[in-house]
Amino acid sequence: MRHRLGWAFVIPTLLFLIIFNVFPLISSVVLGFTNSELTGGSWEWVGGRNFSRVFNDPKYAAAVRTTVLFTVVAVAVELALGFILALALHRDFRGKTAILTLLLIPMMLPPAVMGIYWNFLFDGDYGVINQVLHAGGLLAPPQWRTDPGLKLLAVVAVDVWMWSPFMLLISLAGLGSIPKHLYEAAEIDRASRWMVFRRITLPLCAPLLGLAALLRATDALKQFDLVMAITGPNDASTQTLSTLLYQVIFSNQRVGLGAAYACVVLVLVIALAIGVTRALARMRSANAGQAV
Amino acid sequence: MRGCVPVRERFHARLADQWEYHMSRFVLSLAIIFSTVLTPAFAVEPTPAKATATEPLTIWWAQWAPADGLQQIADVYAKETGTKITVHQIPWGSFQDQVFLNFGNATTSFDIVVGDSQWLGRGATRGLYVDLTSWLPGAIDLAGIKPQALSNLCEYPSGSKHYFAAPCETDAVGLAYRADWFTDPAEQAAFLARFHRPLAVPKTWTEFAQVAEFFHRPAQNRYGNAQLTGRGYDAMAMGFQQVLWSYGGSWGDAATYAVHGHLDTPEAVKALEFFRTLTTFGPKGATNLDYGQVLDVFTNGSTAMSCTYFAFFPTIAKQLGPKVGFAVMPANGERHAISLGGQGFSVSAKIPVPRQEAAKKFIAWFNTPAVQRQWITKEAGFTANTAILASAEFRAASPYNAAFADSLDHVRDFWNVPVYNELLASAVKHLGEALDGADAQASLRAIADEHEAIFEDAGLKK
Known part of the structure; x- marks a missing residue:
């Protein structure tokens, strides 16, 4: 009876997962072996042709490079900036709540809207950033939206502005969870501030920071909204995997080929997630060893 | 206390039975909801509405x-x-x-x-x-x-x-120009002194480039021209192709779908280099201007000439009134081609x-x-x-x-084959790279390679 009761609890969730996760996943893999198009109509099995095209497509390789570069740079800067801000805010002072609230605002705004908003700020002619730079004496301010060396940097800058507060929040939670007696013991031992940071603060926050980095990295790997709003889906300097997928499936209407691209992306993301999860587990067990 | 145990067990057993009953009802209800909601979503053929001649x-x-x-x-x-x-x-x-x-x-x-x-x-x-x-x-x-x-x-x-x-x-793409600047005696005199011919609406691409260069004065927030160079959809291709055709290049052979020998010729390279030069006489960000931005930089009064579709001209005429004139796009000698x-x-x-x-x-x-x-x-x-x-x-x-x-x-017009969008995306991407500074010949060769591969894949190549 208990066994059946257990199933009764599990079945709705299982059904939900099968209908909305497993079924689309299987369907997507199957589509990857067809020449199916967005507008429907007849389709044929094409074997591994789509997958072979994915691996031989220079656009795909370029999109992987851009996505990885974007993810590594954006997440690293966000992590560093968020942690530094958290260290600065991890004490009581007047106006702390107000500052924290202000810092959290970008994270709460829709990325697509923010992309359009920053697009205006980055405009080479009438954008506020260049107007300020020009007023400050820079006669030839950088062209954020058209200089190939700056386009990706512009997208990274907006992402950092939006998501550093997320790292700040997680870092604050990590800092708050460190037992005070460890700092007291360090003080008694006359440990330097750098030693305290290196031996207590950083190692004890690391698992939480690692988790935050994993969450942000999986999100950054899907970067779509900001690229669409700032440079468009078809710009060689900023085309990420998501915008390439959009281009293939919606603009070119090649659903079969797009599904093959998506399957390969999925494998990459799963591999990354497994790698980071294992690293986190190792970090946690190392911390536990130190505590013992 | 001992006498209480069977009572508690009975109570728990009843509670469990009730749970099971309620859960089975809940699961059944969920199944009904799912089948009701999802069946229409997965239905293959919706019933077509009855149509009459006066139906909206x-x-x-x-x-x-x-x-x-x-x-x-x-x-x-x-x-x-x-x-x-x-x-x-x-x-x-x-x-x-x-x-x-x-x-x-x-x-x-x-x-x-x-x-x-x-x-x-x-x-x-x-x-x-x-x-x-x-x-x-x-x-x-x-x-x-x-x-x-x-x-x-x-x-x-x-x-x-x-x-x-x-x-x-x-x-079709047309030319909108600042008639008031063209008729300004001081500008006419300065142009005559510099180029040894009267300042007039350009009829050739060479004249166009001279006029664009003449009016390009960034320090005064005045720019020479605005071309369609947006990377979103087809603006870049529409802007460039008329220069390409006028210089003797083309997107390819419509009968055989061969692209090499048409798009990567010296004439086509010259056309792309010329097009890139034109963007240097444009406002900031001239290498990435979509339809709306080409309209904006002209109607804000900063640009001398703008090449865009006639459908935008009523807006320009309304905003600039007699200050603006309209003309046919320039030619290159005998070759005269305009984007449809x-x-x-x-x-x-x-x-x-x-x-x-x-x-x-x-x-x-x-x-x-x-x-x-x-x-x-x-x-x-x-x-x-x-x-x-x-x-x-x-x-x-x-x-x-x-x-x-x-x-x-x-x-x-550009290709109108079923794989037009793949061709367009490839063209826009590599033309964009060229405008951003990449080698014109390499960019055109990359487009030719990709276009031939797309035609091959689509079964069109002969």
Whole structure:
């Protein structure tokens, strides 16, 4: 009876997962072996042709490079900036709540809207950033939206502005969870501030920071909204995997080929997630060893 | 205490039974909800609505001034026939995606789509557009339609006399220039002194570059020209291809689909390098200006010349008044080619036949000379009717009409094959790289490689 009761609890969730996760996943893999198009109509099995095209497509390789570069740079800067801000805010002072609230605002705004908003700020002619730079004496301010060396940097800058507060929040939670007696013991031992940071603060926050980095990295790997709003889906300097997928499936209407691209992306993301999860587990067990 | 244990066990057992009962009801309810909600979503063929001649029709078009004009014309049709027509306008950025996503359904939400000329091949070969070949010649006087417009906006393949669209909005790229700057005596004197010829509206690309260079004074926030260079959809290709054709290059051979030897020739490289030079005489960010931005930099009064579609010219004329003049795009010696614009009416093949017939009736009515005369009075309503285009009345009706009529003799279009968008995306991407500083020849060769691979993959290459 208990066994059946257990199933009764599990079945709705299982059904939900099968209908909305497993079924689309299987369907997507199957589509990857067809020449199916967005507008429907007849389709044929094409074997591994789509997958072979994915691996031989220079656009795909370029999109992987851009996505990885974007993810590594954006997440690293966000992590560093968020942690530094958290260290600065991890004490009581007047106006702390107000500052924290202000810092959290970008994270709460829709990325697509923010992309359009920053697009205006980055405009080479009438954008506020260049107007300020020009007023400050820079006669030839950088062209954020058209200089190939700056386009990706512009997208990274907006992402950092939006998501550093997320790292700040997680870092604050990590800092708050460190037992005070460890700092007291360090003080008694006359440990330097750098030693305290290196031996207590950083190692004890690391698992939480690692988790935050994993969450942000999986999100950054899907970067779509900001690229669409700032440079468009078809710009060689900023085309990420998501915008390439959009281009293939919606603009070119090649659903079969797009599904093959998506399957390969999925494998990459799963591999990354497994790698980071294992690293986190190792970090946690190392911390536990130190505590013992 | 001991006597209490069986009572507690009985209570727990009853509670568990009740839980099981309620959970099984809950699961059953969920199953019913899922089946009710999801069954229609997975249904293969929705029941088509019964259609009558007076049933309302829906047209999908992009969101711009001509669509407002079409709605006004459609209201006249409703008064005459009782058939109400709604023109549903979709922002340009998502127009293509929304239309083709909708074509993925068993029945489309629209009866007529005013689709881009490049869509013809896809619509025709994928069974999305109704084949109008046997109907169109009897419904519309095709001899009275500008042949270039008929061939590029309605026919697939071009020259085959197979029609999948009927004329709606005919358009071409034109030149808008600051007439007040061109007629300023001080500017004329300075230009004459520098280039040893009078300052005039450029008739050749060489003259165009000289005028653009002359007016390019960034320190005074004054710029020479604005070209279509946007990376979003087709702006870059539309802007560049007229220079490409005028310099003797082309996108490829329409018969064999060979691209090498057409797009990567020295003439084509020269065209791309020239196009890149033109962007150096443009406002900041001139290497990535979409349609809206080309309009903005001209209407904000900072740019001397702007090359964009005639459909935007009423807005320019309204904002700048007598300060602006309009002309035909420049040529290069004997070679004179202009990017075609505009869209044709296509009837959805995914609606019931009676609705298709009702849609055809409207299209035939719209193309009668009397209605075309009304159409040209609407903002940016441009016709392909040769008699109207040639009439003195039309040419004098606005400051840009004469230039529009003269431009249609030189229009050409991008590929309209089913894989047009892949070709477009590849072209825009590599042309963008060239404008950003990459080697012009390498960029064109990359496009040629990719285009031939796309044609090969689509089974078109011979």
